Structure formats: structure tokens, C-alpha cells
Amino acid sequence: SQASxxxxxxxxxxxxxxxxxxxSRMDLQxxxxxxVNPLGDRIIESFxxxxxxxxxFAGFARVLAHFRPVDDEDIGNRDPKQPEPxxxxxxxxxxxxxxxxLDRDGKISRHEMLQVLRLxxxxxxxxxxxxxxxxxxxxxxxxxxDGAVSFLEFTKSLEKMNIEQKxxxxxxx
Amino acid sequence: xxxxxLPLLGLLLAGAGAVEEPTQxxxxxxxxPPGLELFRWQWHEVEAPYLVALWILVxxxxxxxxxxxxxxxxxxxxxxxxxAVDPVAVLAVFEEVHVNETLFIxxxxxxLLNDAVTVVLYKVCNSFVEMGSANVRATDYLKGVASxxxxxxxxAAVGLVFAFLLALTTRFTKRVRIIEPLLVxxxxxxxxxxxxxxxxxxxxxxxxxxxGCKKYVEAxxxxxxxxxxxxxxxxxASCAETxxxxxxxxxxxxxxKWAWDSGLVLGTLFFILFFRALGVVLQTWVLNQFRLVRxxxxxxxxxxxxxxxxxVAFALVILLDRMKVxxxxxxVATTIVVVFFTVIVQGLTIxxxxxxxxVKRSEHHKPTLNQELxxxxxxxxxxxxxxxxxxxxxxxxxDRWEQFDKKYLSQLLMRRSAYxxxxxxxxxxxxxxxxxxxxxxxxxxxxxxxTGLTLPSMPSRNSVAETSVTNLLxxxxxxxxxxxxxxxxxxxxxxxxxxxxxxxxxxxxxxPRRRYKASCSRHFISEDAQERQDKEVFQQNMKxxxxxxxxxxxxxxxxxxxxxxxxxxxxxxxGVANAEAANGKPQDLGFQDTAAVILTVESEEEEESDSxxxxxxxxxxxIFVARATSEVLQEGKxxxxxxxxxxxxxxxxxxxxxxxxLPWKSGQGDLAVYVSSxxxxxVPVEMQTGWNQSMSSLESLASPPCTQAxxxxxxxxxxxxxxxxxAPLNLPSDPHPSFAFPPSLAKAGRxxxxxxxxxxxxxxxxxxxxxxxxTRLSPGIANSHWCIQFNRGGWL
Numbered sequence: 001s002q003a004s005x006x007x008x009x010x011x012x013x014x015x016x017x018x019x020x021x022x023x024s025r026m027d028l029q030x031x032x033x034x035x036v037n038p039l040g041d042r043i044i045e046s047f048x049x050x051x052x053x054x055x056x057f058a059g060f061a062r063v064l065a066h067f068r069p070v071d072d073e074d075i076g077n078r079d080p081k082q083p084e085p086x087x088x089x090x091x092x093x094x095x096x097x098x099x100x101x102l103d104r105d106g107k108i109s110r111h112e113m114l115q116v117l118r119l120x121x122x123x124x125x126x127x128x129x130x131x132x133x134x135x136x137x138x139x140x141x142x143x144x145x146d147g148a149v150s151f152l153e154f155t156k157s158l159e160k161m162n163i164e165q166k167x168x169x170x171x172x173x
Numbered sequence: 174x175x176x177x178x179l180p181l182l183g184l185l186l187a188g189a190g191a192v193e194e195p196t197q198x199x200x201x202x203x204x205x206p207p208g209l210e211l212f213r214w215q216w217h218e219v220e221a222p223y224l225v226a227l228w229i230l231v232x233x234x235x236x237x238x239x240x241x242x243x244x245x246x247x248x249x250x251x252x253x254x255x256x257a258v259d260p261v262a263v264l265a266v267f268e269e270v271h272v273n274e275t276l277f278i279x280x281x282x283x284x285l286l287n288d289a290v291t292v293v294l295y296k297v298c299n300s301f302v303e304m305g306s307a308n309v310r311a312t313d314y315l316k317g318v319a320s321x322x323x324x325x326x327x328x329a330a331v332g333l334v335f336a337f338l339l340a341l342t343t344r345f346t347k348r349v350r351i352i353e354p355l356l357v358x359x360x361x362x363x364x365x366x367x368x369x370x371x372x373x374x375x376x377x378x379x380x381x382x383x384x385g386c387k388k389y390v391e392a393x394x395x396x397x398x399x400x401x402x403x404x405x406x407x408x409x410a411s412c413a414e415t416x417x418x419x420x421x422x423x424x425x426x427x428x429x430k431w432a433w434d435s436g437l438v439l440g441t442l443f444f445i446l447f448f449r450a451l452g453v454v455l456q457t458w459v460l461n462q463f464r465l466v467r468x469x470x471x472x473x474x475x476x477x478x479x480x481x482x483x484x485v486a487f488a489l490v491i492l493l494d495r496m497k498v499x500x501x502x503x504x505v506a507t508t509i510v511v512v513f514f515t516v517i518v519q520g521l522t523i524x525x526x527x528x529x530x531x532v533k534r535s536e537h538h539k540p541t542l543n544q545e546l547x548x549x550x551x552x553x554x555x556x557x558x559x560x561x562x563x564x565x566x567x568x569x570x571x572d573r574w575e576q577f578d579k580k581y582l583s584q585l586l587m588r589r590s591a592y593x594x595x596x597x598x599x600x601x602x603x604x605x606x607x608x609x610x611x612x613x614x615x616x617x618x619x620x621x622x623x624t625g626l627t628l629p630s631m632p633s634r635n636s637v638a639e640t641s642v643t644n645l646l647x648x649x650x651x652x653x654x655x656x657x658x659x660x661x662x663x664x665x666x667x668x669x670x671x672x673x674x675x676x677x678x679x680x681x682x683x684x685p686r687r688r689y690k691a692s693c694s695r696h697f698i699s700e701d702a703q704e705r706q707d708k709e710v711f712q713q714n715m716k717x718x719x720x721x722x723x724x725x726x727x728x729x730x731x732x733x734x735x736x737x738x739x740x741x742x743x744x745x746x747x748g749v750a751n752a753e754a755a756n757g758k759p760q761d762l763g764f765q766d767t768a769a770v771i772l773t774v775e776s777e778e779e780e781e782s783d784s785x786x787x788x789x790x791x792x793x794x795x796i797f798v799a800r801a802t803s804e805v806l807q808e809g810k811x812x813x814x815x816x817x818x819x820x821x822x823x824x825x826x827x828x829x830x831x832x833x834x835l836p837w838k839s840g841q842g843d844l845a846v847y848v849s850s851x852x853x854x855x856v857p858v859e860m861q862t863g864w865n866q867s868m869s870s871l872e873s874l875a876s877p878p879c880t881q882a883x884x885x886x887x888x889x890x891x892x893x894x895x896x897x898x899x900a901p902l903n904l905p906s907d908p909h910p911s912f913a914f915p916p917s918l919a920k921a922g923r924x925x926x927x928x929x930x931x932x933x934x935x936x937x938x939x940x941x942x943x944x945x946x947x948t949r950l951s952p953g954i955a956n957s958h959w960c961i962q963f964n965r966g967g968w969l
Contacts, residue, residue, distance in 0.1 A: 039553040039554055064558065067558055096550065096551065120550065120553065158547055
């Protein structure tokens, strides 16, 4: 909506200290809270698709649009030929998937899962425990037995979770 | 009537002013995370009864004024008590219906929290009645409103204080488990009584006490206590409910207590429904401005229909003083009818109503690791995005709270051991494993025959492996309940054995599942081969050791050397060096027994968290060298066993001895898995010769230079005990006779997805450690004087 765009723009400008008109990684890293967030780096990375060095406001807004709450009327009125809006469930999931899948091969391998786990789990859990958890996680989701979780399997394993609600920020409505 | 209208208006205004602001945007997760978060953000709806009370009054005045002699204040009083939704009734009904969590929380939360409002209103109106309506002044109204806040917040504060106390005391009850349930009950009850004493809201106090302490108490108290508390509470609750409703019924029949007035009764019935609906609609309209997920019409219908009155209303009306309120009997009759009506009619019909309206039901799904993990991920993602956006939303505060909790509260209130392993992902994983283990046991499965294991539904790998296990269970007809909570009770058997079994199965379960997987993990295939070899080796070793145990009188202390030892690389210590090790690092190992032979066990199994980084440093192998004794003896003779080698960190001179005997050992360094298996094969041979020598020489060394009294050194942390990530497991100190079996099983059990290099050593380690435990625990046993060296088989 208009109001939230304005707000985002303000925020963009606030982050862009040197007034370059775009954001670089440094700007985002300067946000203190992200440093303590285990997935902070990856999130920052996701703002720069295709490995670019800068993100302008459009890109900024585009990534954040993933988190718009899903509006039921949209779904009804949407023209099926158009590409799905960014905040649809599939796209939200895809965003999350990309956070796991660093090498962009379309699958989350056990190794990648392990990495994410390592990031998120506290120091109490040891390496072997982590490995077993990763194994089990991949095992649970993996249906075709290829040892990695593809996007479809990922979606399927999360079908019970209310993604639209979980991955939405209200003010972006 | 006009005169009455003015104060009414005043009250209306006051009421409007007192509507509590809805709190943060909830963004409620679908499933119940343990802890406070869920309840914190849903404190709206508290004001519903207030509004309803007022409306009822208006109506009742109009309708029944001719018949019942009661003034405005009396009706206000009546309104306040009749509009209170009753938690007991609500709980009883909603628990059956299984609506989605949001709805449940709203209605149930309202019923819990409106106790404060009810209490205040009731007291206020009561005192107004006593003062007489002519004496009521404006300030009294304000005081009434203020007392609302005092009562509710004060009650909550009392509850929290007691929660804190409870959590703190349960932290220290490790030795005295039996008092834990007692503590829980008494402190909760004390919270109630204290709040009553201070005329604060007692229900709120108890609620907050429970909310606040749950997380910590659950971590601190034992499983048995938890079960005891839970079921006792349920029983008590059930009893209390029954008694109240019996009382209700009896009073209904006893006609001396009430007087019937049709107008009042009918009017009340109609209007409570009507005005409740009105109140709900108005308030949800307000709330929806702030909510992420709107409360739609259906939710509203359920909310208004689900407001059941119950025991609270009845109790309050009975308490009315007939002197002050002459219409008491009419009120009693009306209350009884209302309660009956709501409970019976509404309670019975709500289920079909819910079905008919297709209300979203609560999805009770078994937790999967995936979901847990991804939930966490999403939480982090959201928090990060919120930061990027600069919005202090729900996740931000939740994160803040969690950090605060982790830093201060958990440390203060939770037991050390519980605190260390607190991690949600691991919890879920652990629970899943236990469940699998239990189901496995129910199957009558025998892990050693895992090769022949058939778990027919295993290959059907849906995202939930548990469902397959569930199916298995159902088919097998075992009555095992897979309810996560009930699983706790199953472990009421001997914990140690269970735990051993669990770990055993843990490892065992892994294998069959992996079997179906076309896994490319390198250690998959070799594991089995390894195991067989290891078992043979192991059994031989055990035999030997048994012999030596009997024959010698030396004690053996073994230390589970922690990373520090490992860091230094080769642990080629002979007995002497080990003795020094003791001397050299008393602080590490905590012995005073200088002459003790130290069996340095390096276990790569260590799952201490703090060793995780050092694990990576290990590229030496652990190889069993049983040449120990001969060398030891030599050394003993030579050096009188008490020389102090430099700290074990430096490779002691003994390596040369080691080299002598096992020249091939030196090259062990970074060999791959398969090499280590070879070494273990070779080792037995060495051991044989070594042992034979040692036997003979040991006899001669009856009074060894190591004149240590058979003091046993106790390792500061039982290394194996703590290495098991979950508390109850103490490494098996199984009695001797059976040691062959369980340790190996436990061994096998403990091997997780580790490289197979671990397995041979582990197995060998296992029995040793088992022995060590035994020796530790039974000081009387003479321990053989051997030194077994472990060099880690390298694997890279």
C-alpha cells in the first residue's frame, strides 16, 4: 500500500547513510540487531540477488514484499495469467528456501542443512548431535531418497504450517 | 427511572474508558510454543462482561421493575456476577470441541482474566449497595475503576512472585525429588491465598504463577514429579468441578433457597445472549484494526456462543447478603437457570455448531523436526526483516524477551544440567527418538538382529516417520500411546536402563532407516562390518580383562581425558606417565592418587559441547594398545613409578616404548577409517601377547610400586555420564556379568552418524568405561593394573 511504501522509503533513506541512492552490504550490516541474528548474514545476502553489490529501492521493496500479509481478496481476483504476487505462499516459501540453499542448486543438501543448524542452534548442542539432527531432518522431508530436500519436498513438509501468517509483517500490508 | 439513568450514563462512560487497549499485534503461531508468549498478547476481551452487565441492567430494569423490588445497584450487582464467563465450563466444553488455538485462547483467556473484572465489579457494587445508592459519589466510581487495575495487576504480580519462588526452589531439589510435587502445589495454593488475603484477584494470581513458572519448573523437576503433578491436578480439578455442579443441582431442587420470577429469568436469558453477541461484535471490530489475522464472523459467533456461565456466578450469588439485597432469592433462581441453560444447552450444541459452521479446527499434528527447525528459521528471518524494516514488531519483542530470558532468568532458575541442554530443536529431536525407541521396543525388536529388521512402513518415507511407527504400533496392537506427554511416564521404569536402551535403539534405529536410503555416506557400509569385528575384539578384550581383574590388586583409575589431553595428541602413556598425568594435572583430573595407574581414555565420543571445537583438531587415532602392562611393569620396575613426566601435553618418553612394541603405530596419525579397523584387528593379537606377559609378571608384582591404596579416583564429571546429552543417562554401570552385552549395545547405540572409526574405539572404550565405572563404584574390587593406551585411529 501507499503508506507502507512511503515508510519503507524513509527507512531506505535512513539506512543509506552516505546518500548513495542504493544500499550496499555494509549499510545493512550496520543494523545492529542483524549482527546477533543467526541468519543475519544470509538475509543480507538475499537482498542482493545475483550477487550484485548494490540494491536500489525497488529491489529493497521487492524483497520485503515477500513479507506482505496475504490478502484474501487478492487471491480471488487475481488474473491467473499474471505471475503470482510476491507474497503468495509459494513465493514466501521460495524465499525461505533460498536462504537455506546457498549454492542455488534447487536442493537443500544435508550439508547445507547442517550449516543452517549450526548457525541457529546454541553451543550446548555438539557437533554429532547437530549432525544427527540434520540427518533426521533431511530424512523426514526427503521423499525421493536423493539425500537432499528439493523445493517441492520442502513445501510439502511445511504444508501444515501457517506460512502466510508466520511470514508476514503487518505494517507491510 | 430518570434518576437511575444518570448514574448509568456515568457508569457507561467509565466503562468505555476502562476498555483495555488491545496489545501488540499477535501474529499468533499456530501451535503452542511452551511459555509465556502465547498468552501474553491476548488480553483483550476482558472488558466484555463489563459492558454486558450494563446492558443487562437496562433491559432488566425495564422488564421486571414491577415485580421484583430491587434498585439499580442491585441490578448492577446481579449483572456483574451473571455476565462472568466461567473458565471451568469453557474449558470443559472447548476441550472436546477442538477449535483452533486462537479461538480457544480468546475464550479461555477471557474467562480466566475476567475474574479480576468480576471480582472488582462485584465488590464495588456490593459496597455501593451497602452504602446505599444515595451516598455514592463520583469519586467512588473512579475508585472503582482504579481498583480494577490494582486488583488485576496486583493479582498478576503476586502470581509472578510465587512463580519465581517456585522456579528457584525447584532448582535445588535434585536430591529430594519427592518434595517437588508438594512444592508445586503448595506454592501455587499459597499464591492463591495470598492474593485472596490482599483482596486481589486470586485466579489471576494462580494463572500467572502457572504461566510464569512452567518453563523452569518443567526443566527442573523429574519426570515422575511432573507426571504426579499433572495427574493430580487433573483429578483435583475434576473433583472440584463435580462438587460445584452438584451443589448447583442440589440448590436448584431445594426450593427454600430461591424464588421464581419468570420475567427476570426469561429476560436475563435472552439478554445475556444478545448483549454478549453485541459486545463481541463491537470489540472485535475494534481489535481487527490491529490484528494481522482478522477475527471473522464465524469466530465471533463461536466466541459469543461459547461464553458459558458457571460456578463463579453461582458462588457469588449465594454470597449475597439477604439483608442488603432483598431480591437475593430471585437472583439465585435466575442464576441457577442461567447456568443450567448455558452449560447444558449451549454446551451441548456448540459442538454441532462448530462443525456446521466449519470452524477451523486445531490441527493436532505430531511435531516433526522439520517443522520445528523451519519454524525457528522463520522466526529468525522475520526478526531480521523486522530489523531491516525498522519495525519493532512482535518478533522483535519476542526475540528480546527470549534473549533476556536466556541470559538471566534461565540461568537463575533452571538447574545447571537442564540449562545446558536447553534447546528446542534438540528437544524435539530427543522426543522423537524416544518415541521411536519406545515403539521399537514395543515391537519386540532386538537391535543386534537389526540386519533382519523389517519395518515395513519405513520405506514409505513421508515427511513424518512417526506416522509409520504409529502404524506399526497400531498393527502390532501394542497399547503404546504416542502422546508425547505420556511418553514421559513410560520412562518411569529404571531410567538408566531405559536410557541405555534408548541410546542403543537410537543408533539401532538409524541403521535400518538408512539402509533403505541410497545413501552415499562413506561410513554407512563399513559400519556393519566394523561392528562385527569390533564385537569380536571386544569380547576377547573383556575376557582378558576379567581375568586380569581377578588376578591383580591394583587399581585403575581412568580419566576420561577431556580435550586438553586430546589436544596434545598422542596419549601414549604408560602407567607411570599416567600417574604423572595425575600429578601433573590434578586440577584437570582431580586425583590425589599419585601412583594410580591412569587409564587414559580418549573417547572421541565426547559430546561435551565445549569440546566440539577441539574435536576438529583430532587427527590422531586412538588405537588400543594393550601392551600396557608389560611396559608398565617395566617402567614400574625401572622408575619406581613415581617419576613425574612432564605434563602429558608433551609426548612423554613412553612413546618410544610404544614404538618399540608397536612400531607400526607411529604411522597411525592420519590414516583413514579402514586403517583403523585394521589396527583394531591387529591390536587383539598384540593384546594377547601383551596380556600373557602381563599376567605372569603381574603375579610377581604383587605389591606393586604403585602402592596406591585402591582408592579410586573419581572423575570430576562423569565423562560418559555427561556426554549423553540428555540428563538421565549415566553411562551404564551395569553389573559385570552382563557387561558384555549392554555396553556393546550402548556402544552401538551411541554411535550416531559418526565415522566408523569411532565405533571400534567406542566399543572398546565402552567396556573399559563400564569397568571403570564399576571400579569407581565398588572400591572393593581390585583392579588390574593395566594401562591401555588409546591412540586415536585417525580419520579424516
